[in-house]
Amino acid sequence: MRFRAVDSFRGMAAIMVILFHLQHLNLLSGSTFIAKSDIFVDFFFVLSGFVMTHSNYDRLTNLVSIKAFMIKRFKRLYPLHLFTLLLVLLFELFRYGVNRFVVPLSNPVFAEDRSLTSFIANLTLTQSLNLFNDVTWNGPSWSISVEFYTYLAWALCLVVFRKNLLLLCSISFSLLAWFIVRHNGSIIYNYDYGFVRCVYSFLIGMLTYRLSRRLPSGFSYWQYSGAEIGLLGLTVVAVSSFTHAESWLMPLLFALVISVFSREMGVVSKLLVNDRLAFLGKLSYSYYLNHFVVLAVMDLLLFKLIKLPHSGAGELFFVFACLACIHVLSVFTYRHVELIFQSVSPDRASKTVTEMAII
Structure with missing residues (x-):
C-alpha cells in the first residue's frame, strides 16, 4: 500500500525546504512561513516512522531480519547521498x-565545513553525530545521517524489547x-543533537501508524474534508508562528496530518492523489539532497559571474531557474541513482521524458 496523498505532501515539504534556503532573497525574505520551513524536516522524520512501521514492523523479528x-x-x-x-x-x-583564475x-574554498575529516565522516554517514561544529559538505544530508542510525536503533529496540x-x-x-525540558x-x-530530534519524530510516526489503524474510519466524506481543510490551515499558522520552545509540538501536528490524509477520504486528499502531484513525492528525496548544490552553483553562475541584478525580476528568474534545474536533475537522479539497487520496471525509462515535464 502506498500513501499517495501523503507522498504528495512529502514532495511539497521538500519544495518548502528548498525555499527556506532561498529566504535570503528579498523576494522571499518577508515570509515567516518560508523562514521557518526547515521544520518540515520533522515531517519527513514522522512520515518515515509511519511508513517504516507499515512496511517493516512485522518483519523485524531477529538479528537476521535487522541485517x-x-x-x-x-x-x-x-x-x-554519495x-x-x-x-x-x-x-x-x-x-x-574560479577563485584562482577568474574572480x-x-x-573561502575548502573551508572548515569542507575538510578531509568531514568528507570521510560523510562517507560513513557519521557527519551529524555531534562530531563537528556545523553541518558539513552537502548540508541537508545531516538528516540522512541521523535517519540511517535511527533505523538501526529502532530495529534493534523492537527485537530487544520484543515489540x-x-x-x-x-x-x-x-x-x-x-532532553526536551533541558533544552527549553x-x-x-542538526549536526549536534539531530539524532535525538529524528528519534523523537520517528517514534511519534510509529505510534501514529499503530494507533491510526485501530481508530474507526466511519466518518463521512464531508467530515474528512472539513478535517483536512482545517489541518492545512492549522499547519500554515503553526509553521508561521511557532517558536523554538514550541518546536517539540510540531511533530505531533505533522502526525495528525499524516494520520488523516493517509486515509485519502476527503476533498483535499482526493486532489493530492493525482499522479502528477504524487510524482513530486517520489522526487522528494532527490529534491532534498540535490537542491543545496544546485542553489550554490546557480548563485555563483547567475549572481557572481553573469551579474544577474538583485531586482524583483532578477530574483524571480533565479528562483524559477533553480527550481527547474533541481527538478531536471532530480528526475535523472531518481531514475538512475536512487533506484540503482532497486528492481526496475520495464517502462521506467520510457516515463522519464513525460515526468520531466511535470513542473
Whole structure:
C-alpha cells in the first residue's frame, strides 16, 4: 500500500525546504512561513516512522531480519547521498578554479565545513553525530545521517524489547522528555543533537501508524474534508508562528496530518492523489539532497559571474531557474541513482521524458 496523498505532501515539504534556503532573497525574505520551513524536516522524520512501521514492523523479528532491513535501507539511501557528496566536491574544485583564475570569492574554498575529516565522516554517514561544529559538505544530508542510525536503533529496540511498545516508549519518551525540558522545548538541532530530534519524530510516526489503524474510519466524506481543510490551515499558522520552545509540538501536528490524509477520504486528499502531484513525492528525496548544490552553483553562475541584478525580476528568474534545474536533475537522479539497487520496471525509462515535464 502506498500513501499517495501523503507522498504528495512529502514532495511539497521538500519544495518548502528548498525555499527556506532561498529566504535570503528579498523576494522571499518577508515570509515567516518560508523562514521557518526547515521544520518540515520533522515531517519527513514522522512520515518515515509511519511508513517504516507499515512496511517493516512485522518483519523485524531477529538479528537476521535487522541485517536485511539495514541493507535495504542502505541501498535506498546511500547511492544518492554519495552522488550528491561527490557533486559538492566537484563544485568546490570548480570554486577553487574560479577563485584562482577568474574572480576572488568572498567565501573561502575548502573551508572548515569542507575538510578531509568531514568528507570521510560523510562517507560513513557519521557527519551529524555531534562530531563537528556545523553541518558539513552537502548540508541537508545531516538528516540522512541521523535517519540511517535511527533505523538501526529502532530495529534493534523492537527485537530487544520484543515489540513491547509500552515498555519501549515509556523508556524512550522519558529520556526524550528529559532532553526536551533541558533544552527549553526546542528540538531544532542538526549536526549536534539531530539524532535525538529524528528519534523523537520517528517514534511519534510509529505510534501514529499503530494507533491510526485501530481508530474507526466511519466518518463521512464531508467530515474528512472539513478535517483536512482545517489541518492545512492549522499547519500554515503553526509553521508561521511557532517558536523554538514550541518546536517539540510540531511533530505531533505533522502526525495528525499524516494520520488523516493517509486515509485519502476527503476533498483535499482526493486532489493530492493525482499522479502528477504524487510524482513530486517520489522526487522528494532527490529534491532534498540535490537542491543545496544546485542553489550554490546557480548563485555563483547567475549572481557572481553573469551579474544577474538583485531586482524583483532578477530574483524571480533565479528562483524559477533553480527550481527547474533541481527538478531536471532530480528526475535523472531518481531514475538512475536512487533506484540503482532497486528492481526496475520495464517502462521506467520510457516515463522519464513525460515526468520531466511535470513542473
